[in-house]
Amino acid sequence: MKKYKWFFPGLSLFMFATLFLALLIEFVPPNASELFSNMTGMFSYIIMLNLVLIASRPKWIERKIGLTEMYHVHAWMAMVLPFTLFIHVFIRWSGLEQVLSWDLTITSKLGYIGLITLIIVMLTGIFVLSDTFIKKSKKLMELKNKYLKRNTHLWLHRLSIVSVIAILFHVYTVPYAQGNLPYHILVTTYTVISLGWYFIYKIKLGRLPKYEIVRHEQPAPNIHEIEMKTNGFDRLDYQAGQYGFFRFVDSAVTSEAHPFSFSSAPLSNDSTVTIMVQEDGDFTGNLDQIKPGDRVTIEGPYGNFYPETVENSNHPLVLLSGGIGVTPNLSVLREEIAKDSNRRIAFVWGLGSKENLMYHEEFQKLAKQYPNFSYHIIFSEEEVAGFPHGFIDNEFIQNEGLEELYETATWHVCGPPPMLEAAKGLLNENNVKEDQAYIEEFAF
Numbered sequence: 104m105k106k107y108k109w110f111f112p113g114l115s116l117f118m119f120a121t122l123f124l125a126l127l128i129e130f131v132p133p134n135a136s137e138l139f140s141n142m143t144g145m146f147s148y149i150i151m152l153n154l155v156l157i158a159s160r161p162k163w164i165e166r167k168i169g170l171t172e173m174y175h176v177h178a179w180m181a182m183v184l185p186f187t188l189f190i191h192v193f194i195r196w197s198g199l200e201q202v203l204s205w206d207l208t209i210t211s212k213l214g215y216i217g218l219i220t221l222i223i224v225m226l227t228g229i230f231v232l233s234d235t236f237i238k239k240s241k242k243l244m245e246l247k248n249k250y251l252k253r254n255t256h257l258w259l260h261r262l263s264i265v266s267v268i269a270i271l272f273h274v275y276t277v278p279y280a281q282g283n284l285p286y287h288i289l290v291t292t293y294t295v296i297s298l299g300w301y302f303i304y305k306i307k308l309g310r311l312p313k314y315e316i317v318r319h320e321q322p323a324p325n326i327h328e329i330e331m332k333t334n335g336f337d338r339l340d341y342q343a344g345q346y347g348f349f350r351f352v353d354s355a356v357t358s359e360a361h362p363f364s365f366s367s368a369p370l371s372n373d374s375t376v377t378i379m380v381q382e383d384g385d386f387t388g389n390l391d392q393i394k395p396g397d398r399v400t401i402e403g404p405y406g407n408f409y410p411e412t413v414e415n416s417n418h419p420l421v422l423l424s425g426g427i428g429v430t431p432n433l434s435v436l437r438e439e440i441a442k443d444s445n446r447r448i449a450f451v452w453g454l455g456s457k458e459n460l461m462y463h464e465e466f467q468k469l470a471k472q473y474p475n476f477s478y479h480i481i482f483s484e485e486e487v488a489g490f491p492h493g494f495i496d497n498e499f500i501q502n503e504g505l506e507e508l509y510e511t512a513t514w515h516v517c518g519p520p521p522m523l524e525a526a527k528g529l530l531n532e533n534n535v536k537e538d539q540a541y542i543e544e545f546a547f
């Protein structure tokens with residue numbers, strides 16, 4: 104699967120090489136700086152087209168690498184842009200005075216419009232929409248969550264389309280490519296594919312069917328369990344452990360899309376889906392305003408937490424969760440139960456305090472009913488009678504008698520970032536192979 108990470112960088116190189124060859128049919132750059140300027144300008148544009156393609160969340164590649172990884176690729180490719188653009192603009196630079204007086208050729212004017220909008224797009228991407236870079240700094244993350252509104256920046260980020268169109272016309276008007284038909288055909292084809300894909304994706308979003316909320320409960324403080332029912336149409340075909348983007352379109356809360364994992368099992372009900380959401384910020388903090396009868400669209404499904412190959416095999420499963428990270432694991436557990444599975448399943452859950460505990464009776468019942476099922480809950484913030492106290496670590500796994508599962512089980516891990524880091528360390532230390540572990544991060 105790892106090789107698919109290189110799909111978009113590889114595609115960019117292919118598109119760049121073909122475009123560059125088409126340019127050379129009719130034009131030989133007179134010197135090295137001209138050559139370099141052409142190459143960097145063209146490469147920047149091709150990267151932009153690929154970033155637009157990724158933004159339309161193409162399913163065929165998402166299934167291979169997952170959306171989180173796709174967004175990481177998006178972030179890293181976007182980081183190449185400032186460098187290539189800088190070289191291009193630096194070589195073509197016509198002086199500050201000329202730029203400020205807007206005394207430029209039409210090609211340069213279009214180039215600058217593309218550049219300015221692109222800078223806005225890059226800043227919103229790096230500082231607000233993607234956690235890839237700023238999650239390395241706790242302070243930046245705090246500032247972002249406090250002051251920068253995701254939805255506003257999402258709109259600003261869409262200026263990327265304006266930028267692509269401005270740069271397309273910039274490319275059309277450059278003097279050295281005038282009359283070069285193959286070059287123009289190629290650049291137009293690549294742009295139409297990329298923008299076309301994006302617009303088709305947007306049209307499909309607008310036509311998604313609306314589910315109706317039939318149940319809204321709070322099984323623990325700050326946790327919302329929301330069940331949605333189809334309105335006569337086929338329920339989304341999802342796999343246990345996957346997630347979707349939910350838009351509360353007819354409701355008191357805003358209709359911006361947020362990703363949530365399904366906590367329901369696809370097999371157990373063919374007309375409803377259920378999610379569990381923890382209040383975490385502006386949007387989730389307002390979920391108490393939703394009510395039965397409200398309408399919701401679901402985009403997806405996405406994710407590869409519990410792939411078909413694992414589902415079909417008979418390996419033991421360890422479903423390891425921290426806090427609200429339990430949602431995809433609940434879905435997997437409920438799916439296995441719906442299948443009447445006799446796999447060995449260990450459900451391991453780290454929680455803060457007793458008030459966060461949910462579904463205890465469901466687990467107790469399952470443990471009685473299925474001899475191969477066991478659950479192991481640990482609390483880190485308070486001592487709770489009948490449960491161990493601390494974090495999910497090697498000692499806990501050993502005390503619970505689960506250490507043989509390091510070798511034999513597939514591990515499905517989901518939780519907040521510090522818990523995920525600790526869990527990755529635990530699996531590494533105990534030689535759990537990469538293809539034996541499925542890790543879901545609740546962040547892009």
Ligand SMILES: Cc1cc2nc3c(=O)[nH]c(=O)nc-3n(C[C@H](O)[C@H](O)[C@H](O)COP(=O)(O)OP(=O)(O)OC[C@H]3O[C@@H](n4cnc5c(N)ncnc54)[C@H](O)[C@@H]3O)c2cc1C
Pocket residue numbers: 231232234248253346359360361362363364365378379380381382383384385386387388427430431544545546547
């Ligand atoms: C694949 C995936 C699955 C998830 N599953 C669940 C789940 O089952 N249950 C659950 O409680 N939470 C889940 N989350 C997290 C949930 O999406 C965020 O907590 C929620 O969107 C925060 O919104 P907010 O406006 O309340 O918080 P904010 O305070 O605005 O944001 C808190 C954090 O969430 C991120 N975030 C905010 N809005 C979005 C958005 N529209 N898209 C992506 N990230 C966003 C921000 O970058 C920030 O890091 C999941 C996240 C991902 C990526």
